[in-house]
Structure formats: structure tokens, C-alpha cells
Amino acid sequence: MKRHLKKYFIPHAGNNYHPHILHPKRALLYSGVLFASKVILVATIIALPLPVFVMPDVLAIQQERLVELVNNMRRQEGRSPLTAAAKLNYSSGLRATDMADHSYFSHTSPNGQVLANFLGQAGYAYQTAGENLAMGFGDAETLFNAWVKSPSHYANLIDNDYADTGVGLASGMYNGAPTVYVAEHFGTAKLVAAALQKSTPVKKNLAIAPLPESKPITPPQTQQAPWPEAVAPITSTTPPISLTLGQALAPPDVLGETIVSEPLTIDPTDSNVTWQQADGGAVVTAQAYLKGAVQTATVEVQEYSFQLEPGATRADGYTRYAGTYLLPLTPRELFRVVIQPSLVVDPPAGETLQSSLPWIAPLIVTPTPIEKYLLARKTLPLISTAVQFAQGVYWFFLGFFFVALILSIVIEFKKQHPHVILQTLALIGLISTLLIS
Helix, strand or coil: CHHHHHHHHCCCHHHCCCCHHHCHHHHHHHHHHHHHHHHHHHHHHHCCCHHHHHCHHHHHHHHHHHHHHHHHHHHHCCCCCCEECHHHHHHHHHHHHHHHHHCCCCCCCCCCCCHHHHHHHHCCCEEEEEEEEEECCCCHHHHHHHHHHCHHHHHHHHCCCCCEEEEEEEEEEECCEEEEEEEEEEEEEHHHHHHHCCCCCCCCCCCCCCCCCECCCCCCCCCCCCCCECCCCCCCCCCCEEECCCCCEECCCCCCCCEECCCEEEEEEEEEEEEEEECCEEEEEEEEEEECCCCEEEEEECCEEEEEEEEEECCCCCEEEEEEEEECCCHHHHCCCECCCEEEEECCCCCCEEEECCECCCCCCCCCHHHHHHHHHHHCHHHHHHHHHHHHHHHHHHHHHHHHHHHHHHCCHHHCCHHHHHHHHHHHHHHHHHHHC
């Protein structure tokens, strides 16, 4: 036994100072086997069909992770974490499935269903509620980061008026391309709200237009509250409907009279955002048809914003507000996770309106082979286990050949063959590359 170990590992006259374990042919064999194992693993992952990424157990892991990310951020912001509510998990699952079944991406379904309908089907009696939507392949971190970049979606994530949350994901098609639909519902149940009402003011109810991502809010109170965005409407769905800004008052005139702000109306049928690829990024053009007193109208796309300028007025009194902006993002970066741009309208007096504008033909980004490989490693438990096992094997061989190299160097070094040391270093380099890839 000792003679064999010396023959394979220790340079001496009997093996011509060339340990058999480091023979060039053997080193080539080791390299080939280890490299082939990595190629087979990567090829297997890349060949996985996209539906594998939306299996129920995989989606359940992503749902839990997304809630965890939201609550971690809320704690960092000094806010109370949200409770994962079974009824909101159900309602958000209904929304995601409905979008997948009918191939739409909006807070109003083709048959007119809005957030309130899905909450009602789930039996969630709410005091206040809201909704974030997204579309596209990705892990929970990618989706969460996309929402954080959008001021209106971020407002929902940290809103103190919410106590519960639920997440739903479903796979489907959009414009002929496979994708994943995501819905997160936020809410405070009526019983909880009633208990907190003495110490926490709630939002005043407003009549709202059935625009995507306009926020449903609470029954009337004495104070008007801010209007967060990225949530579905909960009232009528017949466009256009006036958004009454309530009794927001301008400063009194010289006679001491109170001036009530003019009701603001938005026509959602022709309000949208288009895009096209350009050198240096993507050009987006937004338009919104507004009637009433408008001081500024701004569109937010991720962390970028630009103002809309008034244009022609139609015969029905709606003025077209439009603007164009060059985003320093490639189309793949812009639509890696699809979320709707936010529309922020400031009247001369009264509450700011925050709603959203739908994309016209957004790009549906499917993962590249490299993205698919990285996504599988993070989201598929079986693949993650296989990768960890392979890395354990690579660590073993890395240590094995490192020890063999050290023995070759420190024992009879002057009589060693330089190419043995070089080829062993190359083998160690290959294994290190396999480990980090």
C-alpha cells in the first residue's frame, strides 16, 4: 500500500521523479471528465422547458420570498411588517390566473373585473386595499427591485394603511409569448380597521376613474389622504368617469369666497405609453387625455420621469397631454419585469392624482440561456441541489490536486519535471473556473 501511494504521489527515482497521479494523460482525463460533467449539467438546465419554472412548489417558494423581501424593507423603513393572509393569497392568485387565462395585463380585466371583484370572491372584507402587478420571468429579488424603482409601486409596499398581503403567480401567454403574471394584494380587513380607527385616521373615499393602477381607498372620513399608485380601481368601469377631487380648496379670493377645484376627468381609452428601440436606449412616448384644471402631468417609468405637455383639445373637451423621453435602458432592461408607468397629475389646488398608463405592445423578455441557468440555480430546488453536489465534487478534486502539487514541489523539487507542475496548475485553474461558474 505504501509502495503504491509513493508511486502515485511522491516523486522519486522509481517513478523517474514523476508522480503517476500527475501523468499528462491522467491530467487530461481528469480535465475532460470534470469539464464534461459541467457541460452536461448546464445543458440540462438550459434545456428545461419554461413551465418548469412556474410549477406550484417553485411558485410557493417565490411567493414566500417576495413577502419576506417586502417585510424586510418595511422593517428597515420603521414600518410594521405585513401579515400573509390566506384570503389575499387566494384573491391575488385569482387575479394572476385571470390575467394568464385571458392574456391581458391591466388592473381592469376584459370583462370589467377590478380589484374589488377578486377580493369579494376571496371573501376578504376590506377597509382599504390595493394591488401591484408585474409580468415577466424572474426571481423574487428581480421583481421586488422593479417595484422598488417605481415610486407608485413602492408607495404600496411601504403604505402604513395596509396590514395584510398576499401574492399570486401564474404562467400564461401574452402576445404569443410565454410569460409569468404576478399580483400582490394589500389590505386591511374591516374588523382590524375598526379596532385601529380610534388611533389611526383612514383615507377618504374618492370617486375614481377606472384606470389601471388607480388606488382603491377607504370609506369617507374627514381628511383627504394622499393617493398612492399602482393599484386597481374598485368602482365603476365605464370610461370615462370623472375623478372628483373633493373639497380641496384654493386660497380665498378678494371677496373671501372659497374656490372649489374643477373636477378632473381622465379618458383611459386613449391614454397609454408606447416605445421603440433607439441608439443609446429606448424612446418612450406617453399620452394622457385629461379634462379639467391641470397644473403638471408627469409620467414615471421605473426611476425616470418626464413631463407631459398640453396639446390639441378634442370636441368632447379632453386635452391631449404628451411627452417623449429617451431612457438609458435597452429594451431587455426596460421590460425584464413589465410594470406599468405611473401618471402623476397635479391640479392647481387639491389632491394629486396618481394612476398608471398601460404599455402598448410591451416586449416579453424570455430568459437567455445564461439567465435561464442562473434563474434555475436560484429558484429550482432540484437544480440547486444538483449544482451544490457538483460543486462539492469540484472542491474535493481541487483539494486533492492541490495537495498532490504541493508534494511534487516540496519533495525532490530540483529533480521534478517543470511541465508536471505547469499542467497541475492548469488543472487546478480549470477546477476553480468550474466552481465559480
